[in-house]
Structures are given as structure tokens and as C-alpha cells.
Amino acid sequence: MLARPGLPDFEYLKAESPQEVFNLLKDKGPDLKLMMGGTDLFVQMRDRDSGPGTLLDIKGLPGMQEIEFGKTVGLTLGAAVTLNQISAHKDIRKYYPVLCQAADTVGNYQLRNRATLGGNICNASPSADMAPALLIYDAELILESPGGERQLPVAEFWVGPGKIALKEDEYLKAIHFPPPPEGAVGQYYKLGRSKMGDLAIVGVGMLGYPDPETPAGLRFKIGINSTAPTPYRVPAVEDYLAQHSLSDDVLSQAAEDAMDISAPIEDIRATALYQKKMVRNLTKKGLKEIWGSLK
Numbered sequence: 001m002l003a004r005p006g007l008p009d010f011e012y013l014k015a016e017s018p019q020e021v022f023n024l025l026k027d028k029g030p031d032l033k034l035m036m037g038g039t040d041l042f043v044q045m046r047d048r049d050s051g052p053g054t055l056l057d058i059k060g061l062p063g064m065q066e067i068e069f070g071k072t073v074g075l076t077l078g079a080a081v082t083l084n085q086i087s088a089h090k091d092i093r094k095y096y097p098v099l100c101q102a103a104d105t106v107g108n109y110q111l112r113n114r115a116t117l118g119g120n121i122c123n124a125s126p127s128a129d130m131a132p133a134l135l136i137y138d139a140e141l142i143l144e145s146p147g148g149e150r151q152l153p154v155a156e157f158w159v160g161p162g163k164i165a166l167k168e169d170e171y172l173k174a175i176h177f178p179p180p181p182e183g184a185v186g187q188y189y190k191l192g193r194s195k196m197g198d199l200a201i202v203g204v205g206m207l208g209y210p211d212p213e214t215p216a217g218l219r220f221k222i223g224i225n226s227t228a229p230t231p232y233r234v235p236a237v238e239d240y241l242a243q244h245s246l247s248d249d250v251l252s253q254a255a256e257d258a259m260d261i262s263a264p265i266e267d268i269r270a271t272a273l274y275q276k277k278m279v280r281n282l283t284k285k286g287l288k289e290i291w292g293s294l295k
């Protein structure tokens with residue numbers, strides 16, 4: 001038997017309306033998979049040599065490819081917006097730069113022409129590169145079902161590797177980001193086995209911004225991937241930073257604490273110990289850089 005036998009047979013359908021999606025989800029159940037760029041889906045179908053009988057392409061549904069931005073309302077991205085569209089958008093680059101930095105690290109340029117933000121979120125890989133940016137910008141997911149829309153903070157959407165809090169009759173329609181804090185500076189650091197085209201061994205996204213109410217005069221948000229069953233924030237570290245007058249020692253302690261909270265498993269890309277130490281190093285590097293530009 002070939003190690004990679006190729007794609008199993010499947011039926012391809014393109015949805016014309018949300019109602020058609022709901023009807024098909026009901027009729028076909030787990031034998032149907034929603035599809036966007038297919039860059040995760042096809043690899044999984046190929047490697048497992050089995051898969052859904054039907055792929056339902058939902059990229060063309062209303063709102064799925066829209067990008068809306070306003071300084072007071074924030075940013076709303078349709079779930080089918082591609083990573084290259086994010087990277088090329090001047091308002092996203094200006095107001096949510098960590099989204100662009102993260103998008104630019106995913107695979108390669110050709111892949112990013114197909115890979116969508118919604119697919120990256122719904123695939124729920126612990127190493128998803130867009131996840132730290134979504135966490136630090138407090139993304140809210142807009143989920144569509146026959147009963148209407150509901151919103152869910154992105155952190156509540158990931159429940160385990162490959163597992164999401166999506167009901168059987170729902171799909172992800174869009175992602176909303178509130179306006180970023182005034183004066184925010186951000187950074188995404190990704191460590192892979194090579195500089196280009198590898199999944200994250202560790203990725204740390206950080207945002208810092210002035211907050212005169214805190215003893216530090218600043219507040220930080222930190223989102224980390226690849227070192228726990230789901231991407232996560234580290235509120236205890238964020239609070240520690242806000243509550244202390246910042247110094248090199250305080251940043252080092254915060255980075256140590258982030259390392260202690262991380263819970264990676266050994267995998268083909270790195271040992272758990274190496275991943276933990278890299279959480280510390282990347283966190284420290286990012287905090288220092290952001291602190292430096294906010295001083």
C-alpha cells in the first residue's frame with residue numbers, strides 16, 4: 001500500500017444560501033464537511049484515506065468575503081477572507097499589525113492565497129498561527145445557525161485539539177475585532193524548524209498599550225500557541241506585569257511565569273522542555289521590544 005494513497009472520492013457542492021447549508025448539515029450529518037480553502041481539509045482526507053462523502057464549499061455565502069473597518073466600530077472579517085487579503089489590507093496592517101505578522105508566517109504565499117482565517121480557526125490546531133493574534137485582539141466569532149447569529153469569544157471556541165464549540169447546525173460566518181487599545185504596539189514571534197513554511201514549535205503574540213490606571217503605566221496581552229491542547233492567554237502574567245513597575249527583572253519574571261504555565265507535549269518538532277524554554281525566550285524578547293517602544 002502507498003504511504004499516501006491520494007484523496008478518497010467525494011462529492012463537491014457549492015452552497016448558494018445559508019438555508020442550503022442548514023438543510024445539508026441536517027440531511028448529511030457527519031458525512032458532510034464545510035470547506036473553505038481546503039488546505040487543512042485535503043491534507044487530512046489524503047492522510048486518513050477516508051473522509052467525508054461531501055464537501056460543501058461555503059466561501060460564496062453572503063458576508064463571507066467581506067472586510068469592514070471603522071475606527072470606532074473595529075474590524076469585521078468574513079470567515080472566508082484569505083490570509084493574503086489580511087496581510088495586504090492597509091487598515092489591518094495599521095491597526096491590527098499582529099494579524100498581518102501572523103498571516104505572513106503561514107506556509108507560503110501560494111498557500112495563503114487559499115488559506116482562510118475561518119479555516120485556521122475552525123481547524124483548531126494547537127499550533128494555529130492566527131490564534132495568538134485573535135486572542136490578544138479579543139476576537140469575537142459570529143456563528144450562524146437557523147435560529148440566527150450568536151457571538152462567542154474566540155478563547156471559548158477551542159475546546160481541544162481539532163475540537164470546537166460549534167453546534168451541529170452552525171457555521172462560522174465572520175470574526176469581529178473591537179477597536180484596538182489606544183497606542184497599542186504588537187508583535188508575533190514564531191519559532192519553526194525553518195524560517196519559512198513550517199508549523200509553529202512555539203508562537204507568542206503580544207500587545208502592549210498605555211494604561212495610566214496600572215502601577216506599570218502599561219498593560220500587556222499575551223497569546224501563546226503550540227504549547228497546550230488549545231492556544232491560550234496568560235492572564236496571571238498579564239496582571240503581574242500591570243501591577244509592577246517595569247524593569248528588566250520584572251519582564252524576566254513574567255517570561256519565567258509564562259514558561260511555567262505552558263504545558264507542551266513532546267512531538268516530532270521539539271521536546272517539551274525546548275518548547276517551554278522557547279516560550280520564556282520569545283515572551284521576554286517580545287515584552288522587551290514592546291516596552292522599549294512604549295517607554
Ligand SMILES: Cc1cc2nc3c(=O)[nH]c(=O)nc-3n(C[C@H](O)[C@H](O)[C@H](O)COP(=O)(O)OP(=O)(O)OC[C@H]3O[C@@H](n4cnc5c(N)ncnc54)[C@H](O)[C@@H]3O)c2cc1C
Binds near residue numbers: 034
Ligand atoms: C503546506 C502547508 C503549510 C501550512 N502551514 C501552516 C502554518 O505555517 N501555520 C498554520 O497555522 N497553518 C498552516 N497550514 C494549515 C492551513 O493552511 C491553515 O490552517 C488554513 O488557514 C486553513 O484554512 P482553509 O481555508 O484552507 O481551511 P479548510 O481546510 O477549508 O477547513 C479547515 C477546517 O475548518 C472547517 N471549517 C472551515 N471553514 C468553516 C466555517 N466557516 N464554519 C465551520 N467550519 C469551518 C472545515 O470543515 C475543516 O475542518 C498549512 C497547511 C499546508 C497544506
